[in-house]
Amino acid sequence: MPDCVKLIDSLARFPNLGIVSLAGSLTGHEVRVLDLVTCRGKVEKTISELINEFKPELVGLSAMTFQFDTLMKIAALIKGIQPEIKIAAGGYHVSLLYDKLAESKHVFENLDYLVRGEGEFTFAELVSSLENGNASDMSEVAGLSWKSESGWKHNKDRELADLEKIPLPARDRRICKEFYFLNNRNYPVDVIETSRGCPFNCKFCCITQMYGRVFRKYPVGRVVNDIRNMKEHGIKGIFITDDNITYDIQHLKELCNAIIDHGLNDILFMVQVTAAGLAANPDLVELMSRANFRIVFVGFESMDPATLKEISKPTSPETNRKTARLLRENKIGIIASVIVGHPADDRGSISENFRNIRNLHPDIIYPLYLTPYPKTKIREELLKEGLVVNIDDYSRYDCFSSCNVKTRHLSQKEVFVCLRKEMLHDFFDPRHLFQNYFLKNWGFSFVWAIAHNLLRTLLDILFGSGRSR
Numbered sequence: 001m002p003d004c005v006k007l008i009d010s011l012a013r014f015p016n017l018g019i020v021s022l023a024g025s026l027t028g029h030e031v032r033v034l035d036l037v038t039c040r041g042k043v044e045k046t047i048s049e050l051i052n053e054f055k056p057e058l059v060g061l062s063a064m065t066f067q068f069d070t071l072m073k074i075a076a077l078i079k080g081i082q083p084e085i086k087i088a089a090g091g092y093h094v095s096l097l098y099d100k101l102a103e104s105k106h107v108f109e110n111l112d113y114l115v116r117g118e119g120e121f122t123f124a125e126l127v128s129s130l131e132n133g134n135a136s137d138m139s140e141v142a143g144l145s146w147k148s149e150s151g152w153k154h155n156k157d158r159e160l161a162d163l164e165k166i167p168l169p170a171r172d173r174r175i176c177k178e179f180y181f182l183n184n185r186n187y188p189v190d191v192i193e194t195s196r197g198c199p200f201n202c203k204f205c206c207i208t209q210m211y212g213r214v215f216r217k218y219p220v221g222r223v224v225n226d227i228r229n230m231k232e233h234g235i236k237g238i239f240i241t242d243d244n245i246t247y248d249i250q251h252l253k254e255l256c257n258a259i260i261d262h263g264l265n266d267i268l269f270m271v272q273v274t275a276a277g278l279a280a281n282p283d284l285v286e287l288m289s290r291a292n293f294r295i296v297f298v299g300f301e302s303m304d305p306a307t308l309k310e311i312s313k314p315t316s317p318e319t320n321r322k323t324a325r326l327l328r329e330n331k332i333g334i335i336a337s338v339i340v341g342h343p344a345d346d347r348g349s350i351s352e353n354f355r356n357i358r359n360l361h362p363d364i365i366y367p368l369y370l371t372p373y374p375k376t377k378i379r380e381e382l383l384k385e386g387l388v389v390n391i392d393d394y395s396r397y398d399c400f401s402s403c404n405v406k407t408r409h410l411s412q413k414e415v416f417v418c419l420r421k422e423m424l425h426d427f428f429d430p431r432h433l434f435q436n437y438f439l440k441n442w443g444f445s446f447v448w449a450i451a452h453n454l455l456r457t458l459l460d461i462l463f464g465s466g467r468s469r
């Protein structure tokens with residue numbers, strides 16, 4: 001979908017991995033992949049042209065929760081151009097809320113299939129069934145919800161996939177390939193996964209609803225082939241999308257060694273990690289640095305032990321400190337994630353938390369509002385306490401542009417402004433700029449991103465009502 005959190009937009013434009021992985025599973029079919037972030041401002045025109053030229057029989061649309069309204073607009077657009085085209089929707093929102101969505105008339109009119117959970121095998125089976133003329137009875141396709149004459153039918157769930165059987169993503173099917181880091185168009189980036197899932201269960205996170213509390217990994221050989229292939233296509237940076245790559249330390253070490261052995265460490269790797277995984281393994285951090293893992297997004301979330309316990313985040317202030325120190329020692333850039341809007345938060349606790357996070361000397365602080373995504377534990381708890389402000393306009397659930405919660409001490413607007421003010425503080429914090437990894441290595445591109453965000457933050461503080469998208 002074209003919708004993107006503005007803060008992310010100024011830092012990087014990464015491609016979507018799910019849709020190329022789905023394309024990879026459709027062997028023997030004509031497939032085109034269109035990542036709509038590449039055609040913002042001309043979405044309607046691009047889609048209309050593609051539909052008219054390519055004449056697809058089936059269109060798959062993917063959306064996170066905050067993008068689902070846009071997904072529906074695009075489905076309506078496609079049905080308006082060519083009503084016979086079948087449309088399948090998948091991704092997080094559909095997987096979490098398919099039963100609710102199936103009650104909507106608008107969904108019934110514009111979508112034909114809802115694909116729940118991992119899509120590779122479900123989508124491939126759906127396509128085969130259509131090809132074999134079984135459109136009127138899809139009851140055998142696990143993981144699929146479909147429209148029968150009597151209304152939506154929800155087939156049984158599909159078991160988690162054996163990752164070894166998932167074909168490589170078909171990146172060559174992309175129509176637009178403009179993806180880059182820090183607005184630097186000479187720095188093409190791509191995405192890859194080396195594992196799926198996470199056995200932890202942080203209360204705000206949606207992934208257990210998708211994958212259960214299960215961790216599965218791809219064979220290192222497959223990952224290396226995938227990286228080599230991207231390198232041959234001129235990719236300079238790779239973002240690893242794994243939920244918790246540090247869960248299986250041995251696997252990550254094997255991967256780092258393979259990257260080094262195959263001479264692939266001239267590519268810059270960016271990855272998300274848990275602090276606990278790194279703190280316990282200093283030798284791993286050193287190895288990651290040698291494999292050219294240069295940018296690490298760490299889910300610190302908070303430096304307050306009570307808050308960490310409250311959200312079930314498996315880290316501690318000491319673990320966070322140790323991780324940050326190890327990363328700095330190994331010259332790895334740190335993007336520190338911080339969550340704001342916990343039930344007990346007041347102005348003082350938010351400021352103190354940011355102060356403590358700044359003391360970790362991260363290179364970028366990435367602040368998020370606690371967001372009550374459907375089916376999460378945190379939603380249940382916040383609803384019970386009456387702390388969810390916007391219960392059902394999910395288009396605002398992007399954790400940053402809008403704040404959808406209040407706390408026991410602050411209104412929604414106050415929480416919104418607290419985060420923005422802390423961001424403003426960061427822009428002028430000399431410690432934050434001194435020896436900054438991004439400033440040192442990305443110079444002007446980073447300054448541009450900072451200036452852009454500074455202006456946006458000022459506007460949000462002046463005009464922000466909690467809804468700035």
Ligand code: B12
Nearest residue numbers: 004005014015018060062064065090091115118119206241
């Ligand atoms: C990588 C990642 C990012 C990257 C995105 C890079 C990119 N362009 O893709 C970055 C860091 C930028 C990011 C940002 C955000 N992210 Co994010 N991200 C992830 C992460 C860790 C992996 C996504 C991924 O690539 N998975 C691997 C692919 C193969 O799986 P997939 O995309 O889910 O697709 C599969 C299925 O969903 C299904 N499917 C999907 N679409 C379709 C469509 C059809 C037709 C079919 C048949 C099947 C199907 O089949 C696919 C193959 O199995 C997920 C967690 C996760 N494990 O998925 C969170 C996640 C998707 N992100 C999440 C969130 C909230 C965000 C942000 C809003 C947070 C923020 N403010 O920073 C932003 C929004 C980004 C934006 N576009 O503006 C939430 C979404 C929750 C929800 N209910 O919507 C997740 C689930 C994390 C979480 N812990 O809860 N994210």
Ligand code: SF4
Nearest residue numbers: 198200201202205243
């Ligand atoms: S450690 Fe990360 S991926 Fe795992 S449950 Fe917590 S937030 Fe989700």
